[in-house]
Structure formats: C-alpha cells, structure tokens
Amino acid sequence: MKVLITGGAGFLGARLARALLSRGELTVAEGGAQPIDELALLDVAAATGFEGDARVKVMTGDIAQPAVLDAAIDRDTAAIFHLAAIVSGQAEAEFELGMRINLDASRLLLERCRALGHRPRVVFTSSVAVYGGVMPELVRDDTALNPQSSYGTQKAVAELLLSDYTRRGFVDGRVLRLPTISVRPGRPNAATTSFASGIVREPLNGETAVIPVPRDLRIWLLSPRRAIDCLIAGCELDSNVLGTQRAVNLPGVSASVDEMLAALREVAGDAVAARIEFRADERIARIVGSFPAQWDTTRARSLGLEGDASFAEIIRRYIEDEGIRPVAG
Numbered sequence: 001m002k003v004l005i006t007g008g009a010g011f012l013g014a015r016l017a018r019a020l021l022s023r024g025e026l027t028v029a030e031g032g033a034q035p036i037d038e039l040a041l042l043d044v045a046a047a048t049g050f051e052g053d054a055r056v057k058v059m060t061g062d063i064a065q066p067a068v069l070d071a072a073i074d075r076d077t078a079a080i081f082h083l084a085a086i087v088s089g090q091a092e093a094e095f096e097l098g099m100r101i102n103l104d105a106s107r108l109l110l111e112r113c114r115a116l117g118h119r120p121r122v123v124f125t126s127s128v129a130v131y132g133g134v135m136p137e138l139v140r141d142d143t144a145l146n147p148q149s150s151y152g153t154q155k156a157v158a159e160l161l162l163s164d165y166t167r168r169g170f171v172d173g174r175v176l177r178l179p180t181i182s183v184r185p186g187r188p189n190a191a192t193t194s195f196a197s198g199i200v201r202e203p204l205n206g207e208t209a210v211i212p213v214p215r216d217l218r219i220w221l222l223s224p225r226r227a228i229d230c231l232i233a234g235c236e237l238d239s240n241v242l243g244t245q246r247a248v249n250l251p252g253v254s255a256s257v258d259e260m261l262a263a264l265r266e267v268a269g270d271a272v273a274a275r276i277e278f279r280a281d282e283r284i285a286r287i288v289g290s291f292p293a294q295w296d297t298t299r300a301r302s303l304g305l306e307g308d309a310s311f312a313e314i315i316r317r318y319i320e321d322e323g324i325r326p327v328a329g
C-alpha cells in the first residue's frame with residue numbers, strides 16, 4: 001500500500017515516517033495489516049535521512065498547489081497523514097498564509113480524494129487551539145469549538161470539512177487533536193507554545209529559557225513519542241467506533257509552568273531548573289491562556305490511545321530519545 005505524509009519533513013512528520021518504516025505495515029481496512037510499499041513524504045523542504053530506504057519517496061512542493069496534490073495522491077494511496085501546516089504564531093502573524101495552507105490546502109487535499117473516489121483514510125492533526133472562550137473544567141471531544149486565534153479557526157474549519165467529507169463517503173477521516181507537543185528538539189519555533197519545549201530544552205543545553213506566560217498558566221502536554229503512537233493507532237481505528245464524532249482529543253499531562261519547572265528540577269537538578277527568565281508577552285499569554293488546560297480523555301483511552309504519566313516522564317523521554325547530555329552546574 002501507499003501512504004502519504006504531508007509535512008513529512010517536519011518535526012512530527014519525520015518522526016512518524018521513521019515509526020511507520022520500522023513498523024513496515026499498517027491496518028487501514030478489514031482484513032488486517034498490509035505492508036507499506038511506498039511512503040511519500042511531501043513538504044516544501046526535502047525530507048532528509050531516508051536515503052537508504054527504497055520505500056521512501058521524497059516529494060517537494062506546496063500543498064496549496066492542486067498539481068502537487070495530484071502528483072502525491074493516487075488511487076493506491078490508502079492512508080494520508082495530513083500534517084503540513086503553518087504553526088500558530090506564524091498563522092496569527094501572516095493571516096493569508098495561514099488560511100492558504102491550513103484551510104485552503106486541506107480542502108484541496110480532500111477534493112483530490114473525492115475526485116479519485118477511493119475513500120482513503122485521512123488523519124488530520126488538529127489542536128487545543130480549536131477551543132476557547134468560556135469552557136467547562138474538563139473539555140470533551142464534543143465541547144463546542146470556539147477558537148480564539150486564526151490558527152485555531154483554520155484547524156476547526158478543516159476539522160468540520162473532514163467530518164463532512166467522511167459523512168459523504170469521500171474519505172474515511174479522523175481528527176486527532178494534539179496537546180502541545182513537548183519536548184521539541186532544535187531551536188525555538190513560531191508556535192505560541194514554543195516555550196513549553198524551551199523550558200526544558202534550553203536549560204538542559206546550559207542556556208536560559210525565556211518564558212512569556214505567567215507561572216500559574218496550565219497547559220496540556222504530550223511527548224513526541226506518545227503523539228506518534230497515537231497518530232498510528234488513530235489511523236488504524238475502525239471507522240465504526242468513531243461514528244459521527246470523528247475528532248478525538250488525545251490524552252496528555254496538565255501542568256502549570258511552575259509544575260514543569262519542578263519536574264525539570266526533579267530530573268536534572270536545581271542548577272538546570274534555575275536557567276529560566278520570565279519576560280511577559282501579552283499576545284502569547286492571551287492566545288495560550290485561551291487554550292484548555294486539560295481535557296476529558298475517557299473516550300481516547302477507551303479507543304486505546306495513551307499519553308504520558310507525568311511531565312517528568314516527558315523530560316526523561318526527551319533525554320533518552322534525543323540522546324541529550326544535560327549541562328549541569
């Protein structure tokens with residue numbers, strides 16, 4: 001079978017690709033697992049590190065161009081992980097770009113599937129940002145969407161489109177709403193939640209992390225390793241168990257900034273956890289403060305989707321998975 005990852009050169013896309021390749025198979029229909037014969041990685045940047053694997057097809061192009069999607073998806077494409085996106089801070093700063101990639105391109109992708117008529121599985125990565133305003137203490141999968149950012153709005157509209165294309169039988173869609181993924185290696189990015197990785201990554205590197213939000217702000221967090229497990233498990237879910245509610249909120253850990261620092265102290269010691277500077281940023285605090293701090297994961301867990309046990313576990317996973325050598329004292 002052919003599998004496509006849009007955003008295949010990105011943080012989660014590249015990790016998902018490696019996980020799928022090491023698994024070698026995927027279940028997308030009755031009859032059990034099928035071998036993955038081709039894994040297409042579509043991104044504006046060329047995915048690297050897959051040179052030795054004949055199953056990988058690196059494709060570069062802009063997913064907002066119909067010809068690029070026509071080349072990437074054909075009737076043999078049985079599963080599509082649609083990850084390509086403009087992240088939250090950039091989508092807020094560059095409205096037209098966010099609309100074009102997060103919304104217009106998502107519709108184009110669904111239209112390509114509709115035109116082919118083969119009803120592939122489409123996994124769409126959505127976000128906590130679809131919620132906002134006055135929320136119940138525990139946000140459920142079916143809590144009303146009320147985004148307070150352009151990124152959240154684009155994700156929410158794309159979610160609804162995926163549900164309708166599923167209801168019409170054009171695709172077999174599933175929306176996985178991701179908590180903030182932490183710890184992201186590398187440099188800070190343009191996501192409004194970038195500090196949720198920087199708070200661990202920079203101090204472990206011997207650098208100072210700048211935190212733009214108050215100490216008591218709580219966020220909902222998941223490790224990259226668990227996120228990838230959930231993306232694959234979510235793709236393999238039987239369509240009937242999702243029914244008319246195609247979106248699932250993935251399990252996570254709810255932690256305040258202070259609790260994240262306490263976990264860092266527990267794992268790496270006082271000197272590392274002291275490498276923090278608070279510098280308020282109203283815009284980031286307002287957007288991130290509109291996200292739910294925790295959601296009800298009963299449904300996700302009943303579907304077999306699992307998160308991490310604690311933020312300390314998330315830090316340990318990062319150190320282990322990325323081979324980090326903490327810079328102490």
Ligand SMILES: NC(=O)c1ccc[n+]([C@@H]2O[C@H](COP(=O)([O-])OP(=O)(O)OC[C@H]3O[C@@H](n4cnc5c(N)ncnc54)[C@H](O)[C@@H]3O)[C@@H](O)[C@H]2O)c1
Pocket residue numbers: 006007008009010011012013042043044045061062063064082083084085086087101125126127128178179180181182
């Ligand atoms: N990382 C998180 O904390 C988080 C949280 C919630 C949701 N998500 C969602 O998960 C998905 C993956 O996130 P990520 O953290 O890996 O982000 P990322 O920015 O690392 O990856 C996104 C990829 O999309 C690619 N892309 C952007 N515009 C494109 C275009 N026009 N054509 C083709 N490719 C394009 C980028 O080059 C990038 O490689 C996104 O949909 C994101 O919105 C991520």
